[in-house]
Each structure stands twice: as C-alpha cells, then as structure tokens.
Amino acid sequence: MSGELLEIENYSGAFRSPTGELTPVLHEVSYRLKAGALTAVVGETGSGKSLVALSVLGIQPPSFVRSSGRILFRGVDLLGLDEKAMRKIRGAEISMVFQDARAALNPVFTVGRQLADVYQLQHGGGRSAAMKQAIEALRRVSIPEPARRARQYPHEFSGGMAQRAMIAMAALICEPSLLILDEPTTGLDVTIQSDIMELITDLCRVGGLTTCLITHDLGIVAETCDEVVVMNAGRVVETGSAQAIFTQPQDPYTRRLLAASQLVEAAA
Amino acid sequence: MSPRDAVGEISPELGAIRQVRRRPKLSWSMRIGGAVLIFYVAVALISLVWTPYDPLTPGIGDGYDAPSAAFLLGTDRLGSDMLSRLMVGARYNLGITLTAVTIALCIGTTIGVIAGYHGGAIDTVVLRAVEIFQAFPGLLFAMLVVQAVGPGIVMLVVQAVGPGIVNVILVLSFVGIPDYLRLARGEIHSRRSWQYAEAARMVGNPPWRVAFRHLLPNSIGPLLAFTSINAAFVALITASLGFLGLGLGPNTPEWGNMIARGQDGVMTGQWWVSFFPGLAILGLTGAFYLLGDAISDLTDPRRRR
Numbered sequence: 358m359s360g361e362l363l364e365i366e367n368y369s370g371a372f373r374s375p376t377g378e379l380t381p382v383l384h385e386v387s388y389r390l391k392a393g394a395l396t397a398v399v400g401e402t403g404s405g406k407s408l409v410a411l412s413v414l415g416i417q418p419p420s421f422v423r424s425s426g427r428i429l430f431r432g433v434d435l436l437g438l439d440e441k442a443m444r445k446i447r448g449a450e451i452s453m454v455f456q457d458a459r460a461a462l463n464p465v466f467t468v469g470r471q472l473a474d475v476y477q478l479q480h481g482g483g484r485s486a487a488m489k490q491a492i493e494a495l496r497r498v499s500i501p502e503p504a505r506r507a508r509q510y511p512h513e514f515s516g517g518m519a520q521r522a523m524i525a526m527a528a529l530i531c532e533p534s535l536l537i538l539d540e541p542t543t544g545l546d547v548t549i550q551s552d553i554m555e556l557i558t559d560l561c562r563v564g565g566l567t568t569c570l571i572t573h574d575l576g577i578v579a580e581t582c583d584e585v586v587v588m589n590a591g592r593v594v595e596t597g598s599a600q601a602i603f604t605q606p607q608d609p610y611t612r613r614l615l616a617a618s619q620l621v622e623a624a625a
Numbered sequence: 626m627s628p629r630d631a632v633g634e635i636s637p638e639l640g641a642i643r644q645v646r647r648r649p650k651l652s653w654s655m656r657i658g659g660a661v662l663i664f665y666v667a668v669a670l671i672s673l674v675w676t677p678y679d680p681l682t683p684g685i686g687d688g689y690d691a692p693s694a695a696f697l698l699g700t701d702r703l704g705s706d707m708l709s710r711l712m713v714g715a716r717y718n719l720g721i722t723l724t725a726v727t728i729a730l731c732i733g734t735t736i737g738v739i740a741g742y743h744g745g746a747i748d749t750v751v752l753r754a755v756e757i758f759q760a761f762p763g764l765l766f767a768m769l770v771v772q773a774v775g776p777g778i779v780m781l782v783v784q785a786v787g788p789g790i791v792n793v794i795l796v797l798s799f800v801g802i803p804d805y806l807r808l809a810r811g812e813i814h815s816r817r818s819w820q821y822a823e824a825a826r827m828v829g830n831p832p833w834r835v836a837f838r839h840l841l842p843n844s845i846g847p848l849l850a851f852t853s854i855n856a857a858f859v860a861l862i863t864a865s866l867g868f869l870g871l872g873l874g875p876n877t878p879e880w881g882n883m884i885a886r887g888q889d890g891v892m893t894g895q896w897w898v899s900f901f902p903g904l905a906i907l908g909l910t911g912a913f914y915l916l917g918d919a920i921s922d923l924t925d926p927r928r929r930r
Contacts, residue, residue, distance in 0.1 A: 414827060416823060416826055416827060444829045444830075444831060445829065446829075447826070447827055447828060447829040448827065448828035448829035449829060452827065452828060453827050455820055455823070455824060457820060460819070460820040460821065461820040461821050461823070461824040462821060462824070463821045463824075463825070463839055463842075463843070464821070464843065465842045465843050465845070466842070474838075475828045478828065478829060478830060479828070479829065523824075526828070527828075531828060
C-alpha cells in the first residue's frame with residue numbers, strides 16, 4: 358500500500374445559484390494526505406479549503422455541483438459511494454472537528470451523553486460502558502474533573518473546553534483513520550489555541566492518526582505540520598513539506614502569504 | 626486589610642457557589658398548574674372506586690337540593706348528586722382531552738418532523754395537504770371524516786368505550802393534527818442545517834436518528850408548551866360539544882353536558898347545578914394554560930438558572 362490515505366484528484370465544481378447560474382469555485386484541486394502525517398491546508402477565507410474537506414465527508418452544501426474529479430480514500434472513490442456506504446465511512450473512518458465547537462454540540466444533551474451516544478453508535482455496547490468511555494475520553498483531552506464535566510451542558514463549557522470535547526469525540530470516541538480539523542482554533546484565545554494545537558499534535562504523533570488541518574494561521578502550521586497545501590481562489594498553488602514551503606516558497610502567492618504573516622524571518 | 630486578604634476571604638465562598646449545582650426553581654405557574662392537574666387526575670382516579678352516591682341514579686335527593694352536609698355540592702333537577710357526577714365527569718373530560726391531545730401530538734409531530742427534515746417534494750405535498758385541510762371548517766371536516774371512516778377503523782375500541790366518546794376524541798385529535806404538524810415541521814426545518822445537525826451526520830447517524838434523536842429534543846419545549854395550551858383548547862371544545870349535546874349520551878356526567886342540564890336552574894336561583902361544572906372546566910383549562918407557560922421556560926436549558 359502506498360503512503361497516501363486520501364488522494365484528491367482534479368476536483369472541480371461550482372455553486373449553482375437559485376436562478377441556475379453556475380459560479381465555479383474549485384478548479385482541478387489535487388492533493389494527497391500521507392498516512393500518519395499532519396497535513397495543513399492553508400489559504401484565505403473563500404479559497405475553497407473547507408469545501409473540499411466537506412466534500413470528503415459528502416456533506417458539502419446541496420447547491421454545490423461537482424464537474425470533475427475523484428476523492429480516493431484507501432483507493433476507493435468516495436464520490437461514487439451511496440449514502441449508506443458513506444455513513445459507514447463517516448465517524449468510523451473519517452471524522453471532523455468544526456470551527457465553532459459550541460455550535461456543533463447539541464444544546465439539550467449533556468456533553469457526556471453526546472460522547473456516549475457516538476460511542477454506542479460506532480462501537481455498540483451498553484449506556485454505562487459508553488459513559489465510562491466518554492469520561493475517559495474527556496480525561497485524555499485534559500478536561501479537569503471529567504466526570505463532573507460530563508454531566509454539564511454545552512453552554513456551561515467555555516469555547517476551548519468545548520473544542521477539547523469535540524476533539525475527544527472526533528478523535529478518541531470515533532477512532533477514525535483520518536481526522537479533519539476545520540479551523541479548530543479560530544475564535545479561541547491565543548494561549549488556548551496553543552493548548553489545543555498541542556493536543557492535536559499529540560494525538561497525531563502518539564496515535565499515528567492521519568490529520569488534515571484546515572487553517573489560515575501560518576504560525577500554527579510552521580510549528581506543527583509535516584506537509585503543507587496552499588490554496589488560493591479554488592486552486593492548489595503549492596504543495597510540499599512544511600520545511601520547503603517555509604524556506605523556499607515557489608509560488609508568488611505563498612510568498613505573499615508568508616510575508617503577510619510575518620513569519621519569514623523566523624522560518625528563514 | 627491588604628487586597629490579598631480580601632481575596633483570601635472571598636475565594637472559599639466562590640468555591641462553594643461553584644460547586645452547588647442548583648436544581649431549576651419551579652415557577653409559581655408550574656406549581657399551581659401542576660397541583661390543579663394532579664388534583665383532577667386524583668379525583669378522576671378516586672371516582673373509579675368511590676363516589677359519595679351513584680352518579681347516574683336520579684332521585685337520590687328531591688331535585689335542586691342546595692349544597693348541604695348530605696349533598697356537598699347539591700343535587701341537579703333529577704335529584705342526582707352533583708359531587709358524584711362532577712367526580713366521574715373528571716374522567717370523561719380529562720380522558721377525552723388527554724387522549725385527543727396525545728394522538729394529535731404523536732401523529733402531527735411525526736409527519737411534521739419527516740416533512741421538515743426531508744424538505745423538497747415531501748415537504749411541499751404535506752404542507753399543501755395541510756393547507757387544503759385547514760381551508761375547511763375544522764370541526765365540520767373532522768365530523769365528516771369520522772362519520773365516513775371512523776367506526777370501521779376503531780370498531781374494537783368503539784365497543785369497549787362507546788361510539789360517542791371515540792367520535793369526540795377522533796374529531797378533536799383530527800382537528801389538532803395540522804397545528805402540531807406545522808409547528809414540528811417549522812422547528813425541524815429551521816434546525817436541520819445547524820452545526821450540531823451537521824456534526825450528528827458527520828459521525829454517521831442515519832437521517833431518521835438525526836431528525837428524531839438529535840433535532841426533535843431541541844423542539845420539545847415549544848412542542849410541549851403548545852400541547853399544554855392546545856389541551857386547554859381541547860378541554861373547552863370537549864365541554865362545548867357536551868353542552869351542545871353532540872357526541873356523548875344525554876345522561877353522561879360530562880361537565881359541558883351538566884352545565885346544559887343546569888341552565889333552567891340558573892334562571893330560578895339554583896345556581897350550583899351549572900356553576901360547579903363551569904368552575905371545574907375553568908380550573909382545567911386554567912391549569913393547562915399555566916403549565917404551558919411554565920413548560921416553555923423550564924425545558925430550555927439556557928433559561929434554567
């Protein structure tokens with residue numbers, strides 16, 4: 358088996374407006390995620406990085422129309438799978454952490470119950486066993502007093518705590534082969550951001566989890582990632598190892614991005 | 626005192642406050658509504674095993690006996706004991722109301738959730754059907770439907786409790802279904818693209834689970850609140866049908882029926898025959914209204930403080 362877990366090939370598509378006009382948003386997007394590596398997809402807002410990630414899970418907005426391309430996961434084209442087969446992939450094989458964790462948690466259930474529900478859905482078993490797993494997962498993402506926290510509702514969690522709980526759900530409860538994080542640190546305090554990133558890198562390194570980090574924060578990328586994919590306006594402009602991207606950026610857009618983030622001196 | 630001391634004094638208290646997990650405080654409307662409803666249920670249950678006199682036997686008193694030690698709430702024109710009839714009436718009014726509301730809630734919500742979650746053609750067809758249904762005067766349409774198909778479907782139940790009650794229940798639940806359907810449909814439709822719905826799909830939940838297990842619980846508050854207020858309305862209609870002599874037999878101790886029977890007495894000063902059933906209806910509708918109000922406050926976790 359080759360080293361790639363996920364291959365996106367020539368993925369193109371457009372948004373269809375209510376009047377039927379097509380606005381192309383993705384142009385021949387191709388990149389690969391190496392098994393066991395932490396790959397960053399960087400680019401500014403609207404560059405299509407999240408849209409590609411949502412397409413991997415088959416939860417792209419209904420107004421998006423694909424015109425070409427394949428998304429190969431372990432050699433199987435995900436775009437060719439039906440809804441039922443896709444459901445077996447979601448969570449169990451590929452799971453995702455959203456940007457706003459507090460909006461992604463259901464407000465009427467306790468955090469512990471939500472994690473336990475997912476555990477039962479993925480692995481079966483009884484409720485109390487699932488709850489034990491949920492509390493254990495919360496403990497592993499360094500949530501203090503996990504047993505008490507598990508009984509609380511999402512609105513009682515801070516943004517950083519909620520994001521930890523989401524990571525516990527997506528990475529530890531689901532036990533996927535591929536974890537996609539869609540701007541997991543946006544909207545958090547800087548100190549919390551670095552805590553969360555530390556947690557993510559730990560999970561990736563220790564657990565051997567293939568991780569795809571979608572972000573526009575190059576500071577995070579420089580510190581943690583192995584591979585970098587730079588996207589701009591629906592195109593992949595450059596891919597390479599983090600080392601190469603930060604020291605010898607080839608594409609003018611990458612250079613401008615680095616200059617704007619004021620990381621050039623630090624990296625060079 | 627240095628600032629540090631002050632902090633030292635305050636912090637243990639703060640710690641104590643943080644640890645106490647306060648239970649939601651019950652509002653007064655919840656307590657009163659709940660107490661009244663429990664009282665009615667208790668009366669209905671007691672009437673199954675004990676009433677002061679037989680409610681259906683006339684001539685126990687002389688007719689139009691004023692409230693006294695022997696007949697606490699007096700007797701009606703035929704000399705039946707009012708208290709016994711009121712107690713048995715609780716069974717009819719409460720039973721009809723709760724059954725009709727439950728049927729409407731279950732059917733309306735289920736169809737509404739499916740329509741709201743799926744959207745598209747199913748949603749459109751269901752909504753248009755509901756609009757056509759609601760364009761007819763509700764009671765008339767429901768009466769016709771029940772007349773046409775009701776007895777055939779529910780023959781077994783009909784034989785058990787009598788055709789009158791079944792018809793009244795079916796009519797009332799039928800009229801209620803569209804309201805529940807629209808409410809549930811709107812709730813689910815507005816939530817189905819929220820992030821936690823997305824997150825639920827992301828971990829591999831099938832559509833029905835996302836709709837019923839993840840989204841519907843978020844709508845329990847509005848649905849229960851509406852159910853309670855709808856129950857008040859249904860209780861009133863039940864009594865109105867009884868008052869008009871529709872559905873139930875003429876000697877049934879149903880409260881609306883009893884008010885109708887006491888009408889003549891009110892003119893000549895025997896107020897108790899209509900007054901007490903009226904009070905019972907007022908209490909029941911009031912309790913449902915109060916509960917509905919309180920439930921909407923209680924079921925929203927963000928409003929629990």
